Amino acid sequence: MAQAASAMEAASSGISLIGVAKSFGGVAAVRDCTAEIPFGCITGIVGPNGAGKSTVFNLICGFVAPDAGRIVYRGENIAGLSPPQVFRRGIARSFQGVRTLRNLSVLENLLLGATAAKALSRVWLPFVTRKADEAAVPKAWQLLDELGLTEAANRLAGSLSYAEQKLLAIGRLMMADVDMVLLDEPLGGLDPNGIDGFIARIHSLVERGRTVCVVEHNLNAVRRMTDRVIFMADGTVQASGTTGEVLAREDLARLYLGVTAAKGSHP
Amino acid sequence: MSFYVSVISYVGIYGILAMSFTLVHGTAGMFTVAHAAFFGIGAYGTALLTPLLGPGFVPVGIVAGSLLAAAFAAIIGLAALRERGQYLMLVTFSVQIIFSVAALNLPFTGGDNGIGGIAPLGIGGLTAKHPIAAMVVVLALVVAIYFLLRYIERSSLGRLLRAIREDEYAAEALGADVFAAKMFAFVASAGLAGFAGAVFAHHASYINPVSFSFEVAILIVTISVLGGQYSLLGAIVGALVVVWLPYVIDFLGIESVKVSAITQLIYGLVLIFVLFIRPSGMVPEQLRGFHPPAQPGAER
Ligand SMILES: Nc1ncnc2c1ncn2[C@@H]1O[C@H](COP(=O)(O)OP(=O)(O)OP(=O)(O)O)[C@@H](O)[C@H]1O
Ligand SMILES: [Mg+2]
Numbered sequence A: 001m002a003q004a005a006s007a008m009e010a011a012s013s014g015i016s017l018i019g020v021a022k023s024f025g026g027v028a029a030v031r032d033c034t035a036e037i038p039f040g041c042i043t044g045i046v047g048p049n050g051a052g053k054s055t056v057f058n059l060i061c062g063f064v065a066p067d068a069g070r071i072v073y074r075g076e077n078i079a080g081l082s083p084p085q086v087f088r089r090g091i092a093r094s095f096q097g098v099r100t101l102r103n104l105s106v107l108e109n110l111l112l113g114a115t116a117a118k119a120l121s122r123v124w125l126p127f128v129t130r131k132a133d134e135a136a137v138p139k140a141w142q143l144l145d146e147l148g149l150t151e152a153a154n155r156l157a158g159s160l161s162y163a164e165q166k167l168l169a170i171g172r173l174m175m176a177d178v179d180m181v182l183l184d185e186p187l188g189g190l191d192p193n194g195i196d197g198f199i200a201r202i203h204s205l206v207e208r209g210r211t212v213c214v215v216e217h218n219l220n221a222v223r224r225m226t227d228r229v230i231f232m233a234d235g236t237v238q239a240s241g242t243t244g245e246v247l248a249r250e251d252l253a254r255l256y257l258g259v260t261a262a263k264g265s266h267p
Numbered sequence B: 001m002s003f004y005v006s007v008i009s010y011v012g013i014y015g016i017l018a019m020s021f022t023l024v025h026g027t028a029g030m031f032t033v034a035h036a037a038f039f040g041i042g043a044y045g046t047a048l049l050t051p052l053l054g055p056g057f058v059p060v061g062i063v064a065g066s067l068l069a070a071a072f073a074a075i076i077g078l079a080a081l082r083e084r085g086q087y088l089m090l091v092t093f094s095v096q097i098i099f100s101v102a103a104l105n106l107p108f109t110g111g112d113n114g115i116g117g118i119a120p121l122g123i124g125g126l127t128a129k130h131p132i133a134a135m136v137v138v139l140a141l142v143v144a145i146y147f148l149l150r151y152i153e154r155s156s157l158g159r160l161l162r163a164i165r166e167d168e169y170a171a172e173a174l175g176a177d178v179f180a181a182k183m184f185a186f187v188a189s190a191g192l193a194g195f196a197g198a199v200f201a202h203h204a205s206y207i208n209p210v211s212f213s214f215e216v217a218i219l220i221v222t223i224s225v226l227g228g229q230y231s232l233l234g235a236i237v238g239a240l241v242v243v244w245l246p247y248v249i250d251f252l253g254i255e256s257v258k259v260s261a262i263t264q265l266i267y268g269l270v271l272i273f274v275l276f277i278r279p280s281g282m283v284p285e286q287l288r289g290f291h292p293p294a295q296p297g298a299e300r
Helices: A007-012 A053-061 A083-088 A106-115 A126-147 A162-175 A192-207 A219-225 A243-248 A250-263 B002-027 B035-053 B058-080 B087-105 B131-154 B156-166 B168-173 B178-204 B214-227 B232-251 B256-277
Strands: A014-024 A027-038 A043-046 A068-073 A091-093 A180-184 A211-215 A228-233 A236-242
Touching (some): A014 A053, A027 A053, A027 A211, A027 A228, A043 A053, A043 A219, A053 A083, A053 A091, A053 A211, A083 A091, A083 B168, A106 A126, A106 A162, A106 B156, A126 B156, A162 A180, A162 A192, A192 A211, A192 A219, A219 A243, A228 A243, A228 A250, A236 A243, A236 A250, A243 A250, B002 B178, B002 B214, B002 B232, B035 B058, B035 B087, B035 B214, B058 B087, B131 B156, B131 B178, B131 B232, B156 B178, B214 B232, B214 B256
Parallel strands (some): A043 A228, A091 A180
Antiparallel strands (some): A014 A068, A228 A236
């Protein structure tokens, strides 16, 4: 399932949002949003604070149900499914905060990426459970090595630095058996030195056959990471296309800076 | 002699009860105050059912009592576990109160007087009438349940429950059905509390509502927090320390009316002391350590 999507699929599909809308009380967080996140390339979602970027991830992954519109993935409307249902169809996401499982060990945080979805249904079969649980362990060690966290394997994840916790959040998704990975501000709060390493990690997700979509404020990094960009403001898509094309547009740059300056930062 | 033997049996029974609380609270992070009620449902369930089944069917009564407690928990869980936050605590608090009122007033529970003459632990023609035999049965059950729960805790499900305790959104994003996992922990834990209650009923041969009151709900929390709320072994160690307490106070020659009040006071002080000085209790959560795969004998 996590193998690279076939060339046909890569060319033809991915996630399609069609006329999706969501309001919270009087606030239209997302409205009439139509966009494509195609397989086989890295898509960036950029836009000022409050543009609705995180809400789009919440809508896709089932954390929030849309008021209107369809979200099509592999020919199926996944709008309104629950988060585990969306995960089982092959889409996983990270959060804007790190959401580290602080009192679990670093290694256990990774193991959960591979086992959380099936842990309950398997527990009735102790032998199957043991085999499946053990199978994830070598994979997790290998990943720890790649992330440079081997020494910390058995430490509480809450004791890691913020940057390490951000790495761990991506590591959990690398363990997950999914095709599509949505990252919400993976570089947020990192110092410039850490960012290069991070972009390498995101590329290693792609090497593992995942399609990556990333919400990010660091436009420089977006330029380096992504192939395509969706530009959002005021809850809707203002433009989309290749990264170079979209990020070169001055009207969008002004919209971005203007709204950001006016609204200030937003959690 | 037989006094010590029966206290050891009670340590075992409250140990099982406290381990059931560890599963739902220490592991899965759900604070419930209805465990004395589930303990009672198991006890009344088997006390009412076994006479109908006839002698020799005590294990059937115990299983039925456990399932009854689990069934009540399933109904409560369906109503309360979809909501996040403190909702469960409020609902289980009400359940505990309703249970106490019901145990006192329903036509078949014997009110204040409770139910007596409950068959001793046993199976078929074999009965553990002798206190030592009863103690051996109880301790065997403690060991069996300890290993059952340890299997769950160490499996990926145990890890998932701890993940839910830490951050349920993170667990959900990794594909976990958080509601189902919480239902499992809540219902299994209540079933186990019911099991402890059913064993208690057959061991004591007499039950009344006092054994399942709100004070007992507090007792469970005290045992768990003092022994180590995140540890199964801690639950047993906690029971070992706490269950002796009223007997010790009694032994000191204090008027029996005051024993309960003094015991409650000491529980309260112990809770505050432990939570401030050492929140992990006497036995802290034991993280499973992993060895790198290169070394032989991959894990400890
Ligand atoms: N659960 C919620 N309840 C109420 N309002 C919400 C909720 N989630 C988002 N909003 C509102 O919806 C709008 C869009 O928020 P969203 O978090 O999607 O923006 P964003 O593009 O991710 O912004 P940022 O770059 O600051 O993360 C904001 O006005 C926000 O306050
Ligand atoms: Mg956001």
